[in-house]
Amino acid sequence: MRNFFTCGTVKFEGDNELSSVREIVVKNMSDFVKDGHDLEEAEKQLNEKGPNEDAWCELCPEAEVNRRECIDEGKVTSVIEEDLSIPDLNNEKSSSSVGTNLLSVSLTKNEIIPRLRSLNVKQRRILYKVRDWCIQKSNGKTPEPLHLFITGGAGTGKSHLIKCIQYEATRILAQTSENPDDLTVLLTAPTGTAAFNIHGLTIHSALGIFKTLSPDHATLSEDKINSLRTKLENLQILIIDEISMVNKKLLFFVHERLRQVKKRPDKCLFGGVSVIAVGDFYQLPPVKTKRVDKLYVDDPSNPSNQLWNGLFEIAELDEIMRQREDGLFAELLNRLRVKQKNESLTLFDKRTLTHCFGDGPDEALHIYSTNAEVDNFNKEMIMKLCTEFKTN
Numbered sequence: 001m002r003n004f005f006t007c008g009t010v011k012f013e014g015d016n017e018l019s020s021v022r023e024i025v026v027k028n029m030s031d032f033v034k035d036g037h038d039l040e041e042a043e044k045q046l047n048e049k050g051p052n053e054d055a056w057c058e059l060c061p062e063a064e065v066n067r068r069e070c071i072d073e074g075k076v077t078s079v080i081e082e083d084l085s086i087p088d089l090n091n092e093k094s095s096s097s098v099g100t101n102l103l104s105v106s107l108t109k110n111e112i113i114p115r116l117r118s119l120n121v122k123q124r125r126i127l128y129k130v131r132d133w134c135i136q137k138s139n140g141k142t143p144e145p146l147h148l149f150i151t152g153g154a155g156t157g158k159s160h161l162i163k164c165i166q167y168e169a170t171r172i173l174a175q176t177s178e179n180p181d182d183l184t185v186l187l188t189a190p191t192g193t194a195a196f197n198i199h200g201l202t203i204h205s206a207l208g209i210f211k212t213l214s215p216d217h218a219t220l221s222e223d224k225i226n227s228l229r230t231k232l233e234n235l236q237i238l239i240i241d242e243i244s245m246v247n248k249k250l251l252f253f254v255h256e257r258l259r260q261v262k263k264r265p266d267k268c269l270f271g272g273v274s275v276i277a278v279g280d281f282y283q284l285p286p287v288k289t290k291r292v293d294k295l296y297v298d299d300p301s302n303p304s305n306q307l308w309n310g311l312f313e314i315a316e317l318d319e320i321m322r323q324r325e326d327g328l329f330a331e332l333l334n335r336l337r338v339k340q341k342n343e344s345l346t347l348f349d350k351r352t353l354t355h356c357f358g359d360g361p362d363e364a365l366h367i368y369s370t371n372a373e374v375d376n377f378n379k380e381m382i383m384k385l386c387t388e389f390k391t392n
């Protein structure tokens with residue numbers, strides 16, 4: 001056989017000359033078996049090492065970078081940002097305008113790489129846990145949904161980590177849907193300010209939840225649900241920042257809405273979508289919420305209790321990542337964070353706090369405990385900034 005290949009000749013009909021078998025085979029191979037060696041090599045590697053999790057990035061790094069840069073420049077908008085004006089949310093103007101105008105933007109590759117490299121051991125461990133889950137998904141496996149609670153005091157790098165998780169999870173999960181631009185990871189927070197800080201969306205606007213959390217609005221009509229479904233049909237991970245500001249009722253509505261969107265039965269928690277909750281229960285609590293309705297308060301009589309207590313795996317960050325003076329202040333905050341009312345402060349902490357006391361620069365965000373103080377400050381600033389003003 002080998003002889004026939006190397007020395008054999010054939011004669012084609014109507015052709016007077018003999019043609020070399022070898023030449024014909026080589027020509028046909030170059031025409032029809034392009035990249036044959038590479039394909040064989042790839043098949044061999046696939047069999048030996050399994051699928052390459054970073055294949056997309058290796059094949060098309062430029063395309064991915066371009067796509068992310070376009071998003072940053074606003075040329076390509078996130079699916080969710082375009083329009084989420086679900087009619088029965090229009091009754092409440094603010095609920096449709098706050099969240100829908102916020103872009104759910106991930107960082108560019110160039111911005112993310114230094115962040116990924118800077119992660120400390122605990123941050124990295126959490127990232128890898130989420131990453132492993134995403135890789136299993138992208139390899140066609142069906143791992144149980146993640147329910148992860150990332151917590152830690154002020155400045156321990158929770159927000160920093162969220163952006164890394166969002167980037168990595170989006171990148172890997174892009175391989176699971178036909179359109180790599182499909183929304184697979186949604187970054188949300190319970191208030192407009194918190195959402196803005198992480199370049200995310202409010203939970204209400206992203207999931208079409210009425211702000212007053214009235215039971216009448218728990219279920220959207222099939223039309224409205226369909227519209228939400230087209231935007232969220234490939235959603236696999238929901239990240240909720242500032243979870244301390246979410247109460248049992250809101251989390252229950254999130255579960256219900258995801259269940260509706262994913263067409264899953266009652267018992268399917270969050271419609272099978274993985275949820276990563278991030279925050280610190282020593283920080284801001286939900287507004288107008290009784291103690292028993294706070295998430296961390298175990299109340300078996302409340303049907304939504306099962307959505308939090310005992311469900312979420314806790315991952316705690318404890319290394320303060322803020323720099324210099326900010327770092328000292330963050331350390332102070334973290335000492336105060338766990339103090340009981342009757343425990344006194346150390347002399348050093350008292351001094352530091354006294355040093356911080358004062359109005360601070362005008363342009364800094366001022367927080368007052370009464371509306372009257374807020375009005376006073378605003379008036380004072382208006383008088384300072386606007387020299388010419390008219391009153392009615």
Ligand SMILES: Nc1ncnc2c1ncn2[C@@H]1O[C@H](COP(=O)(O)OP(=O)(O)OP(=O)(O)O)[C@@H](O)[C@H]1O
Nearest residue numbers: 118119120153154155156157158159160161321322
């Ligand atoms: N691994 C890291 N390497 C370098 N800087 C980091 C790292 N993690 C966080 N930081 C920086 O530390 C500061 C605090 O981080 P971040 O805002 O993420 O903390 P946080 O836990 O969300 O704080 P808070 O609860 O007060 O909102 C930020 O300036 C952030 O950029």
